[in-house]
Amino acid sequence: MPAAPDFPPAPDRVAPARALISLSDKTGLEAAARALHGLGVELVSTGGTRAAIAGFGLPVRDVAELTGFPEMMDGRVKTLHPVVHGGLLGVRNAPAHAAAMAEHGIGPIDLVWIDLYPFESTVASGAGFEAAIENVDIGGPAMIRSAAKNHGHVAVVVDAGGLEQVLAALSADGATSLDLRKRLAARAFARTAAYDAAVSGWFADQVGDAAPARKTLSGTLAQTLRYGENPHQAGAFYRTAEARPGVANARQLQGKELGYNNIADADAAYELVAEFAAPACVIVKHANPCGVAVGTDLTEAYRRALECDPVSAFGGVIAVNRPLTAADAERIVEIFTEVVIAPGADEGARVVFAGKKNLRLLLTDGLPDPLAPGEVFRSVAGGLLVQSRDVARITAADLKIVTQRQPTPQEIEDMLFAFTVAKHVKSNAIVYAKDGRTAGIGAGQMNRRDSARIASLRAAEAGQALGLPASLAQGSACASEAFFPFADGLLEAVAAGATAVIQPGGSLRDAEVIAAADDKGVAMAFTGVRVFRH
Helix, strand or coil, rough: CCCCCCCCCCCCEEEECCCEEEECCCHHHHHHHHHHHHHHCCCEEHHHHHHHHHCCCCCCHHHHHCCCCECCCCECCCCHHHHHHHHHHCCCCCCCHHHHHCCCCCCCCCCCEECCCCCHHHHHHCCCCHHHCCCCHHHHHHHHHHHHCCCCCEECCCCHHHHHHHHHHHHHHHCCCCCHHHHHHHHHHHHHHHHHHHHHHHHHHHHCCCCCCCCCCCCCEEECCCCCCCCCCEEEECCCCCCCCCCCCEEECCCCCCCCHHHHHHHHHHHCCCCCCCEEEEEEEEEEEEEEEEECCHHHHHHHHHHHCCHHHHCCCCCCCCCHHHHHHHHHCCCCEEEEEEEEEEEHHHHHHCCCCEEEEEEECCCCCCCCCCCCEEEEEEEEEEECCCCCCCCCCCCCECCCCCHCCCCCCCCHHHHHHHHCCCCCEEEECCCCCCEEEEEECHHHHHHHHHHHHHHHHHHHCCCCCCCCCCEEEEEEECCCCCCCHHHHHHHHHHCCEEEEECCHHHHHHHHHHHHCCCCCEEEECCCCCC
């Protein structure tokens, strides 16, 4: 490990005399270049950036003039030179550094603005392997890191926010402060770390390494939050590079700032509603769906979802899989709702929602694909759990009927609906469903029997609220996201009114559970797939 040298203190103010600019995205270049030139800063650049600055009628030096070496090897080598990195890394007020710079004709570079080759967008566009490799920037990250390391004397800009801060400081004082340069250096190291994370993650995928020896994640700050799950916890929301429609890239048209729990619930609701082809509505409360339904249109789907559990729906999050109309909005605003997320809303719907100023309306550019692969993450003390996204989808052809009685076509449809919902309910999960809507949901209990009982209670309350002579679960299908370890859970479902059961199977007591189903005359199907959600 290199010993810490005894450098003199860094100056607080540095008035830049030379700036090196190298950009893929030229947005804002002309205004910034003119501002720097107006302050007497010499501009140095490469390739297309140099040509663009010259095209503005501004003087600009090519890096090759400093290094004495031309750009070569298809642009792979142009800034990897001691004159560039010496100009960035040299500690101006350290006598040995100053002497080395003078001896070798190395001029200081006081400001760097670099945005890196567009590797992430190249990969996102579907470009091939070779194109991606050529968009792996080498010189850019090296210069950024050199400048950030020497922040005592160099200001480094890697994004529009940093550029705005530097130009504001120069406009006000003609110099950058040490505090600003430190903050810019922190942003710079974060940017190169994120860039390397993108490259390493992509390369692991290319070689089929599902569990690389090192896993690096990165995100861009979307917003700081008032707090986390509770007011005494700090919170922030970051966007990753994953181009998946949802809460992270939704446009918020109105309402209070999103909170930590709002974001988590909106994500859970939108991922579930995307599972359905028909017009559908999902109402989520505290990460679990409390009502799910399909209908001929969204208004009907919302009404049916709300009827499943109107008590829990109060203050919940609503997700739909079709653009909202004014009629939909008028029904939704009848009760207090925290968040509505949808793939669109017409002008009439927006006007209706505007009357509820605290309701947060989120619109996305599409629905997430339930079958698209991806990764999900969860932190634990000192570690990170990583798994592939649950893309399981059970069809009628996947079912193994294990009872004497065969399910009816309607029961099969209800079973598949219930199992789809159960995939998105916290384990242990029991879901009753009938005619395209949930009848009762039991979530997150320590045993499956209690989940079945809670779901039965919700179904009985819903039936009573609707004025039905029996529980909403009467004649329903019951889904369990994991096997029944004992027959007691199945018997609770039968007592609730279920006539068909869907579960993964695989218990040591499967025979006992099947026998109980046969004894009660219910049909039961095994999926062979467990869909735990913790």
